[in-house]
Amino acid sequence: MLQGIQDVANLPDPTGVVSYASQLDDELELYRVSCPIGVLLVIFEARPEVVVNIAALAIKSGNAAILKGGKESNRTTQLLSKAIALGLAQTSLPSTYVQAIQTRAEVSALLDLDQYIDLVIPRGSNSLVKNIQNNTRIPVMGHADGLCHVYLDESADLQKALRVVVDSKTDYPSACNAAETLIVHTSLVDTIWPEVAKALIAADVQLICDSHTLDALSRAPNPPEKLSTHVRPSTTSSYTTEYLDLTISVIALPSLHSAIQFINAHSSHHTDTIVTESDAAISTFCRGVDSAGTFVNASTRFADGFRYGFGTEVGISTGRIHARGPVGLEGLVIYKYMLRSKAQKGHVASDFGVGEGKKRYKHTTISATSVPF
Incomplete structure (x- = not known):
């Protein structure tokens, strides 16, 4: 403190x-x-x-x-x-x-x-x-709620995916910036997804899976241990639940755009991250996701005033007013607007306008870091 x-x-x-x-x-x-x-x-x-x-x-x-x-x-x-x-x-x-x-x-x-x-x-x-x-x-x-997502894009690197997903979920599960949903590109359900699932289960995380990710684990050559105790089917409400514990919902989606649509529909607009090696995907995700924080190849747990260098924070705003995020x-x-006339007679608005004898506004930028009065 x-x-x-x-x-x-x-x-x-x-x-x-x-x-x-x-x-x-x-x-x-x-x-x-x-x-x-x-x-x-x-x-x-x-x-x-x-x-x-x-x-x-x-x-x-x-x-x-x-x-x-x-x-x-x-x-x-x-x-x-x-x-x-x-x-x-x-x-x-x-x-x-x-x-x-x-x-x-x-x-x-x-x-x-x-x-x-x-x-x-x-x-x-x-x-x-x-x-x-x-x-x-x-x-x-x-x-409010911290319904944060991690999206594994089709170009995701395995080691980055493992580190980002596990940390986002397990570093402090009850925090509002912990991940609650993992989105997997459908091209990864038989490759990267089983390895990520193994890492999560090894950290004692319960996986609430849609049919695609659940079937992929069942047919994997080396299925994760504790499959029967740590994996179960998801429901519609799974993707609007803030678990605040070692539980994460998982869904497979066919494209970056469908992932962005899903996040914008289900997220609390707190923090969402993409794991990708594609510059185009980075740009599209960071601009398309409507959240206070959009991250790239980094854990959602970085969404914090202290970690941002703010000293501390009064909260994390998920709205769209003057302050957003930590x-x-x-x-x-x-802010307020301060207007000062230094003219001998002061200034009046009726002196300005169009027509004979009327003045025009200059609107010249002043270099100032503080008010000189």
Whole structure:
């Protein structure tokens, strides 16, 4: 936890950054500048270290935060929030800048306070996120299911396939960035797929297979051991299930395009990866899959704020709003436009337009990394 705090502290200040600057007229300058969102309400699972992670990100990005952890760690959350308050009391910030609440009733009451709370960030099940979205007028940045896919393209290398698939499933099975579905190109069902299946079964992974991948294992010259105990047929619901354990669904599909269609229909838009040696397939997959992370020959487990170099994360957004994927400091700021006239009489819009005596906008780019006022 302390390392996470130090990592965040060492990152550049995300506020006050100019992302657009233009001279509209002589002595009239426009700047787009990053600024805090405001007050965050963050609801998360039991893990108490999340209290510290989010507090560090909120303080660094200039946002106040109200935190609600899982009931299993209420007392730990209370003690950590007290420690944070004691630290804040020694600064120019108020000790209440980061607060923790304990009950669902408090959450329900806060969801009505859209005049005070600017963003809700729920981390948990899809049902939790949907419930909050349906019960508040406050914008919601959801961290929901992690239905991640690994696709073995027809040009996949065996060693890469083994490493990427096994790591994606077994490195931390209960994480939201663990793979839940393996898609195998039909040309690989009698070659690479049986070897990948053996590696998964050796790691004690249960395989939920469609008819093509199941038949391929049954007819393999050297079928995997524990075939009868670790392999069973899939159902339609298998491909919309987040197992969060050593279980993975498997399906064979005839093309890259059918794999992309399948992922977009079944994925939670978290992270999906392709194993391939084809540059054309890489380009098509990364552009065609509608997820916060599209990876190539790499484990889905890399989808993480710390691993991305964000210090830590407030969650992983699977939506399509201003922040997507692991949400670090940049995901906790928005921007405003600052316009300044330096003219003796100021500037008025009616001076500009078409016709005699009207001025034209210059729209000249200004080189600026910070606002000069």
